[in-house]
Amino acid sequence: MYSEKVMDHFEHPRNVGEIENASGVGTVGNAKCGDIMRIYLDIDENQIIRDVKFKTFGCGAAVATSSMATEMVKGKTIQEAMEVTNKAVMEALDGLPPVKVHCSLLAEEAIHAALWDYAEKHDIKIEGLEKPKSDIHEGEEAEEEEY
Amino acid sequence: MYSEKVMDHFEHPRNVGEIENASGVGTVGNAKCGDIMRIYLDIDENQIIRDVKFKTFGCGAAVATSSMATEMVKGKTIQEAMEVTNKAVMEALDGLPPVKVHCSLLAEEAIHAALWDYAEKHDIKIEGLEKPKSDIHEGEEAEEEEY
Amino acid sequence: MSKLLYLDNAATTKTAPEVVEAMLPYFTEKFGNPSSVYSFAAANKEVINQQRDTIAEMIGAKTNEIYFTGGGSESDNWALKCTAEAYANKGNHIITTKIEHHAILHTAEYLEKRGFEITYLDVDEDGKVKLDDLKAAIRPTTILISVMFANNEIGTIQPIKEIGEIAHEHGILFHTDAVQAFGQLPINVDECHIDMLSASGHKFNGPKGIGIMYIRTGVKIRSFIHGGAQERKRRAGTENVPGIVGIGTAAKRAAANMEERTAKEREVRDYLIDRVLNEIPYCRLNGHRTDRLPNNANFSFQFVEGESLLIKLDMKGICASSGSACTSGSLDPSHVLLAIGLPHEIAHGSLRLTLNEEIEKEDIDYVVDNLKEIVAHLREMSPLYED
Amino acid sequence: MSKLLYLDNAATTKTAPEVVEAMLPYFTEKFGNPSSVYSFAAANKEVINQQRDTIAEMIGAKTNEIYFTGGGSESDNWALKCTAEAYANKGNHIITTKIEHHAILHTAEYLEKRGFEITYLDVDEDGKVKLDDLKAAIRPTTILISVMFANNEIGTIQPIKEIGEIAHEHGILFHTDAVQAFGQLPINVDECHIDMLSASGHKFNGPKGIGIMYIRTGVKIRSFIHGGAQERKRRAGTENVPGIVGIGTAAKRAAANMEERTAKEREVRDYLIDRVLNEIPYCRLNGHRTDRLPNNANFSFQFVEGESLLIKLDMKGICASSGSACTSGSLDPSHVLLAIGLPHEIAHGSLRLTLNEEIEKEDIDYVVDNLKEIVAHLREMSPLYED
Ligand SMILES: Cc1ncc(COP(=O)(O)O)c(C=O)c1O
Ligand SMILES: Cc1ncc(COP(=O)(O)O)c(C=O)c1O
Numbered sequence A, B: 001m002y003s004e005k006v007m008d009h010f011e012h013p014r015n016v017g018e019i020e021n022a023s024g025v026g027t028v029g030n031a032k033c034g035d036i037m038r039i040y041l042d043i044d045e046n047q048i049i050r051d052v053k054f055k056t057f058g059c060g061a062a063v064a065t066s067s068m069a070t071e072m073v074k075g076k077t078i079q080e081a082m083e084v085t086n087k088a089v090m091e092a093l094d095g096l097p098p099v100k101v102h103c104s105l106l107a108e109e110a111i112h113a114a115l116w117d118y119a120e121k122h123d124i125k126i127e128g129l130e131k132p133k134s135d136i137h138e139g140e141e142a143e144e145e146e147y
Numbered sequence C, D: 001m002s003k004l005l006y007l008d009n010a011a012t013t014k015t016a017p018e019v020v021e022a023m024l025p026y027f028t029e030k031f032g033n034p035s036s037v038y039s040f041a042a043a044n045k046e047v048i049n050q051q052r053d054t055i056a057e058m059i060g061a062k063t064n065e066i067y068f069t070g071g072g073s074e075s076d077n078w079a080l081k082c083t084a085e086a087y088a089n090k091g092n093h094i095i096t097t098k099i100e101h102h103a104i105l106h107t108a109e110y111l112e113k114r115g116f117e118i119t120y121l122d123v124d125e126d127g128k129v130k131l132d133d134l135k136a137a138i139r140p141t142t143i144l145i146s147v148m149f150a151n152n153e154i155g156t157i158q159p160i161k162e163i164g165e166i167a168h169e170h171g172i173l174f175h176t177d178a179v180q181a182f183g184q185l186p187i188n189v190d191e192c193h194i195d196m197l198s199a200s201g202h203k204f205n206g207p208k209g210i211g212i213m214y215i216r217t218g219v220k221i222r223s224f225i226h227g228g229a230q231e232r233k234r235r236a237g238t239e240n241v242p243g244i245v246g247i248g249t250a251a252k253r254a255a256a257n258m259e260e261r262t263a264k265e266r267e268v269r270d271y272l273i274d275r276v277l278n279e280i281p282y283c284r285l286n287g288h289r290t291d292r293l294p295n296n297a298n299f300s301f302q303f304v305e306g307e308s309l310l311i312k313l314d315m316k317g318i319c320a321s322s323g324s325a326c327t328s329g330s331l332d333p334s335h336v337l338l339a340i341g342l343p344h345e346i347a348h349g350s351l352r353l354t355l356n357e358e359i360e361k362e363d364i365d366y367v368v369d370n371l372k373e374i375v376a377h378l379r380e381m382s383p384l385y386e387d
């Protein structure tokens, strides 16, 4: 069911772990399936993401998107990181099964939550960033109910 | 579905044909399936059935029971012939499938009708014989509706 | 019995050896449940979708409009009962015909008992629906028209495109029981405005116990069998993977050689029809002379009863069927033959011969030669026949 | 992948080679429609009844109380929907449990929408129905009690005999979904006062797409699938002869070696349970310790998510399943694990291993050794786990 890229990132997840005294930490849970993800960001004075780590309690897609998403924001500026949407992550992974689209939201939201934490600590405003919800409910998804 | 005896009588039906100037002729139809049988009896002055012939428009069971029934009444007295019930014919044929029980009634009723015809012509009364119905409706049968 | 001539391909067909071949690995090797996570079994999900693709392509549908069921009867039940249920707020009237298969007729009768109104259209003497009758039957409360693509007894092909157009114009759903037509006739669901379609594997050299249901996107019928999330949550039950591979392989096979196969069948069938009509007196062909299934011939022989005829043919190694269906638990003469206007006793003496691609003219000669004798013999025995 | 250890026999089983062997002639040689008159096909009717005999004998039923369906889900739908329909004049209340298979639960929900009242009984922490609850739930309007024989996820066997007695005393029909129990546990419909029973071929080394329905004489339910006169007019559709031969052969096989087979499975299963509970921390066994299916083990590992676990096991060639069923279209954690009182996140980390007779203790060693590593690895990755 998963692409080779997903399987690769699931089998060898990049950036697993914690960062002590991280610049920002974000934890989000997915109301849909009960899965949880935590992202640690180490951001330098130029607002560049020097390092990133994650921990995930979730399905294969959740682990793989965490891994890919952390790879994609590493070394980027905050503004660039804001552009790493769940869509972009999915594309980088060669797609996800419809029922797994929501999993990729976990990664996006966890990064946003970590950035929010960073912004609060440093009292700055990041353009386009909204206060994270602790639980993600999403609107549309490829639900198979519509025949 | 049919026993060997039934198949034998179907394949080689005994007493097929007509009797000219028969002592009695009876034709009955089966309301259930639309099949028709005609029996010709040649009865001598001692009320012995000297000869019997039949014609049948009907299923395999109808043909076989006609054949067997005619064999069973041939050479018998009228009273003996009255005892050749559809049950007796079925037994002689090693049974019929439940859905085919009604077919054996055709033979019984056709013989009765021919006897009635004979009795009317000779103005006698045969004990136990009732006026034949032209169409046979039967009451109980091994209908598979009762689970 | 040495000779065996199987001429009852409308009842069921031999599963093609290459179909069995294709199914075999899915019993003992790739036997996994397609809903599983592990790759060994999950691969079967893909295999199932490939079969869906094949079938969708054959009838001009989209892959996700194809569902697998347990057979033609289940598909028919699903179409009628669940449409009735889903569209009950729109109306309670359904139009069908007097010559449908029992899987439609008895389901319709069931719905009648539950408050639905059913119009059973008459057909003409060839077994065709009269379009004016159809139009006249339509009410504001009509939610479904169900007309079979081709009849299983007399082979008559319905004007499906015209019926579909009428349904479409009136915004009424159109279901067709294509159990006999699928794999024998080209079908395009868009051209014919078909919203739902039933088919059954064993009628086109696939396995028994597996059927197809096409449901156009947007048709809001729900599950007939509730339970697991299989078949996009619309048909529960562990997927019958070997069966699905079998029906897909059979469909592909039927599509591949449809033209040449049916051309040959038509030729042999016409040879059969001509010989019988020319050589056996008091005999008629039932069904439309040309708009009929390529492999179907159906005759009535006056003064002859169907079952006796079949047993006599069986003794000659010829497998055929009759409209009387005495043995299938019902003694009534065929409702189809009565609907085309045959009297009771003639409907009783009908014979259906349905060919396959392997039947040659020599086989037909054998059949007709025997048939002549048998019919003559039975007529001699018949109290209805005065020569 | 070289090694393949199939430990998901509750999801489906390999069709036994001798079962396939028995089925094969009915595809390409004896392929006739059993309702036909000619001997070539009519013989199949007898063959079908022989299978009915085998199955009837296994559960202490009469031959004509056994019906063939398209699978366990169809049998479950039939039992619930048609009982509801046939006995609606007696009442509109049905009792079942919270841990039934979806084929029961979703059917019950469907009936709720149509005016029936359903009581879903709680179970205790081992997954057993509490008899006092059952008694308390009975109303004058109760027409049916449906309780599964054994659970498909946690393996717990219900006190079927006691439940049957309660149903019987109250004159209420009793249906049991025995899809997991059939062929694994001795069943006697009279002793347990079972009025209806569902089973499914592919769960006991038979083919997919064929099921069994036992209906006690006198139970007045009608057809779920309407149409032809097959199955004593109670289940329409051309008989799936190869499937029926397959399920009959599989039943015979399962009955023949039931005792020794399940004894071995129990021993290996207990070895598995002991090793896992002893060697993996933060772990529990779900379901009753002894009253469970001989081949079922179900564990929860805290801080670990089920799908990830399954994929990791798959990479080691181990086929297993989880209660989370993420991929089967539903993301909810198992309703069964929630019903025995597990919190959401623990229910999420469950693992079901279901054995067959070929699994040896060495295989279990391989599984447990890998499982230990995988669980440790996933816990390291888990934000919930603070070592
Ligand atoms: C307890 C139980 N009931 C019903 C079913 C449904 O059977 P099937 O998938 O064969 O329709 C299953 C298995 O899927 C089951 O385990
Ligand atoms: C026109 C038609 N519809 C429906 C069916 C039912 O199909 P099945 O017996 O495969 O369920 C048949 C054949 O029996 C048929 O000929």
Ligand code: FES
Pocket: A030, A033, A034, A035, A058, A059, A060, A061, A062, A100, A102, A103, A106, D326, D331
């Ligand atoms: S199913 Fe929960 S994150 Fe994928």
Ligand code: FES
Pocket: B030, B033, B034, B035, B058, B059, B060, B061, B062, B100, B102, B103, B106, C326, C331
């Ligand atoms: S079915 Fe008519 S006599 Fe047998």
